[in-house]
Amino acid sequence: MVKTESFIKINDVTVNFSNNKNVHTVLNHMNLSIEEGEFVCVLGPSGCGKTTLLNCIAGFQKYEGKILLQDQLVSKPGKERGVMFQEYALFPWFTVEQNVAFGLKMSGMNKQQYLELARSFIRMVGLEGFEKHYPSRLSGGMKQRVSLARVLANNPSILLMDEPFAALDEQTRQHMQSELLKIWEQNKITCLFITHSIHEAIYLADRIIVLMPNPGRVALDIKVDLPRIRDRNDDRMFHYQKLISAILEGEVA
Ligand SMILES: Nc1ncnc2c1ncn2[C@@H]1O[C@H](COP(=O)(O)OP(=O)(O)OP(=O)(O)O)[C@@H](O)[C@H]1O
Numbered sequence: 001m002v003k004t005e006s007f008i009k010i011n012d013v014t015v016n017f018s019n020n021k022n023v024h025t026v027l028n029h030m031n032l033s034i035e036e037g038e039f040v041c042v043l044g045p046s047g048c049g050k051t052t053l054l055n056c057i058a059g060f061q062k063y064e065g066k067i068l069l070q071d072q073l074v075s076k077p078g079k080e081r082g083v084m085f086q087e088y089a090l091f092p093w094f095t096v097e098q099n100v101a102f103g104l105k106m107s108g109m110n111k112q113q114y115l116e117l118a119r120s121f122i123r124m125v126g127l128e129g130f131e132k133h134y135p136s137r138l139s140g141g142m143k144q145r146v147s148l149a150r151v152l153a154n155n156p157s158i159l160l161m162d163e164p165f166a167a168l169d170e171q172t173r174q175h176m177q178s179e180l181l182k183i184w185e186q187n188k189i190t191c192l193f194i195t196h197s198i199h200e201a202i203y204l205a206d207r208i209i210v211l212m213p214n215p216g217r218v219a220l221d222i223k224v225d226l227p228r229i230r231d232r233n234d235d236r237m238f239h240y241q242k243l244i245s246a247i248l249e250g251e252v253a
């Protein structure tokens with residue numbers, strides 16, 4: 001098989017939604033490539049199609065055009081794509097350990113194997129000691145850690161994250177960002193991370209994509225050329241912030 005140069009290739013992708021005979025083009029002939037191991041953040045105003053794009057890659061949304069993941073056409077969800085949403089989406093009747101082990105158990109692993117693996121991911125997200133706790137007894141940040149551990153336990157090659165830290169307080173959010181970067185570096189996972197926060201995008205991303213609406217299109221695609229671990233108060237961050245703000249505020253066509 002001839003290998004394409006990109007890990008994900010979004011090729012001429014269009015999504016139309018129709019309601020009451022009106023057709024709303026959400027993504028319009030979009031083209032985008034994501035490289036293996038890249039950390040890509042997607043920014044854009046509400047309604048511009050960020051979640052729709054993520055849903056297409058996740059296999060949840062029908063689209064026109066082609067999305068190739070490692071040369072395979074995306075037409076349905078798959079285990080190699082780990083999806084994480086803003087809501088915690090944990091089973092409230094399961095403990096932390098049972099939540100993280102769920103997918104592993106379903107895949108037919110024996111109990112000793114799946115518990116061992118689940119516990120290693122619980123450790124990875126810093127929740128050792130909370131294995132037997134139920135989600136109702138955890139803070140928002142801890143619940144998102146459990147969600148992350150559950151997604152990671154399925155050994156995805158790409159993480160698709162839709163504003164996963166938006167509901168967290170600023171301090172917890174910053175902590176989660178740092179933790180996510182560590183996990184990303186250790187596991188060499190490709191990340192597509194949607195956010196409304198320009199700061200979050202500049203702190204996390206190798207590359208930032210800004211989408212603009214009506215119809216959804218790529219308005220900016222820029223590499224963040226700053227070494228990690230990034231200093232949140234680094235003056236060089238302002239360069240990116242100004243550029244992105246100008247696009248979002250419509251100062252640049
Ligand atoms: N299933 C659907 N049926 C009809 N319209 C939809 C559907 N899903 C999304 N839309 C519309 O498509 C547009 C893009 O939605 P999407 O959720 O992708 O935006 P978004 O960029 O993620 O916004 P936000 O930042 O608020 O999460 C919106 O106008 C939305 O109303």
Ligand SMILES: [Mg+2]
Pocket residue numbers: 050051052162
């Ligand atoms: Mg959204």
